[in-house]
Amino acid sequence: MGLEGYELFTMNRVNKKGGGVALYVDKVLKCNLIECMSSIIDDVMECVTIEIHVEKASNIIISCIYRTPGSCLETFNEKLAAMFSNLNDKKVQIICGDFNIDLLNPNGHQKTTDFISTMYSNCLFPVIIKPSRITIDTATLIDYIFTNKIDHEIVGGLLITDISDHLPVFAIFQNYFGIKTKKKNQTFDMIGHRTTRAIAALQVDLKEHNWYEVFANEDSSSAYDAFLSAIILLYEKHCPLMKITRKHHRSNKPWITKGIEDACKKKNNLYKIFIKQRTKDAEIKYKLYKNRLVNIIRTSKKEYYHTLLEQNRSNTQETWRILNSIIKKGSKNKNYPDYFKKDKDIVLDKTKDIANEFNDFFVNVGFNLAKEIPESRNNNDLNKHITQNVSSMFIGAVTHREIINIVKTFKNKKSTDCFGIDMKLVKSIIEYIVQPFAYICNLSFRTGVFPSQMK
Template structure:
């Protein structure tokens, strides 16, 4: 891969599973990236547990300029999200009549994808050659994903950002802030007690939010029982039908 990026502006992001904090074990990796002119943007741990803190998620680039790097202290997974902001990195805004490409991730598409996976012959994956097994698995997975979750071209005007969750009360939003605070305390202290308090609070909060969401739509359906049109409108909302939505913002507030 590195041979193909010479003389190009490159940003390589990912979970490299190579701990940059372990200087002894990563010499070859650092040398390869250095020869390609790629420098790591993240220098602090991205996966933190009670017994370890490793720098395994990173952004490598050969770009220069005004750069802001950082880590989001949020619990979307057991790895902390990383980011890099380039002030002089130009992104063309879409015109009103432009189009965007999204994937069909409807319930039917996902179910068809799942059934196709069940019907596959995976004999090529069960081999002693690890590389061949991985390549066979990924080739089959990607081909079936492309087959069932097709790309759809839609007008950019219909792709609106929406973060509104009407069942999220002010109390629940404040509870989410407390959950995030407990997570940051766990990352700071890295003790079993801090981890236990965070996980206990998070699990309880998730249960409450799920119940709140269920109750919200139950009440909404009850209120619209007298109108078939309104009832189907509620059902379409639950099934995420209608206008396509992109939930990724096109900005980061510093």
């Protein structure tokens, strides 16, 4: 499964279904798969290893390992020791995964002690020191993160969640890439403060405005600039910008109501209580509530789509769109190249250079194609094959009523231009600005010049 903005590295089982190991790496980072350290050994282990290239710092080797439960621990230790023998001590090493070896109770088990010795002998030390799998009777540490970067500030821990019977583990290497973490500010939008009184005042000012600067201009671009400037000036006067905080919307799962969200929080709290108390009563209470919540979510989802399909039963196109959103697991991951080749030898990997090449191609494509057309030896021969059309076509001037009728057919969409003006506002003021706008349209037809800001 792909994640937007991340590159996926996997090693999948060949002779068995399911399983496998995977690493997601931010596409901002340059990395590659280390094939000699990535393999599947049936009934023993699965491993995928990558190397992240870091400028002005040591490269990072990351291995994700899964050891099959009950497999020969001696064989696993031998394979692990052979893999670590290829590592460069100067590089940062991070080994993570599900090893199915309990590090909390190593005493009395020689193979577990041998595993710990293998890790320590390669200067790999654990980041996670608390149990990652907790039941009523047991608490074991079988999911680890090892690293040789012990001189760096590392924050490691467990996430308390019931998405799996193993608690997810994490490790954060503070500022290793030299990028300081910025505090996230509250997200907000700047929109015009529109009220019925403000729009009415805007209409009055537009009606009384002197459009001389527009009508006196014989250049369509300059006339439109003056026209737009006047509208923006009056709009900002009556509808000044105000800060609106964005609210969290559940658009991706609209069947998850506020009540279900509160129930999910309660379910998570019950799971935390079970993890702390580890009693049979706490486990039963958590599981009963969880099962009930799962049924409620399924019912809510079913009712949501049933209502949605009923509302659009006469709209075939919308019905198929809804069905596709249910059936399809998600859009296919699109991998676009991060570089381009020019003239087969020159590699362009900078965004600005790539954009300039695209611009140069599309600007000159017509001219370059025209140069390849061979010139006719005798132009008079072409006239023999051209049928003269006795009729002519004329374009009449744009009228005020024509513009108003066209504008009224547009939908009241919330999308705005760079000035914060949407179609709903345009429809409310079109009758007061139609005269100068009609002049600009007819001026554009007459001069053959389309206003630059309308492109």
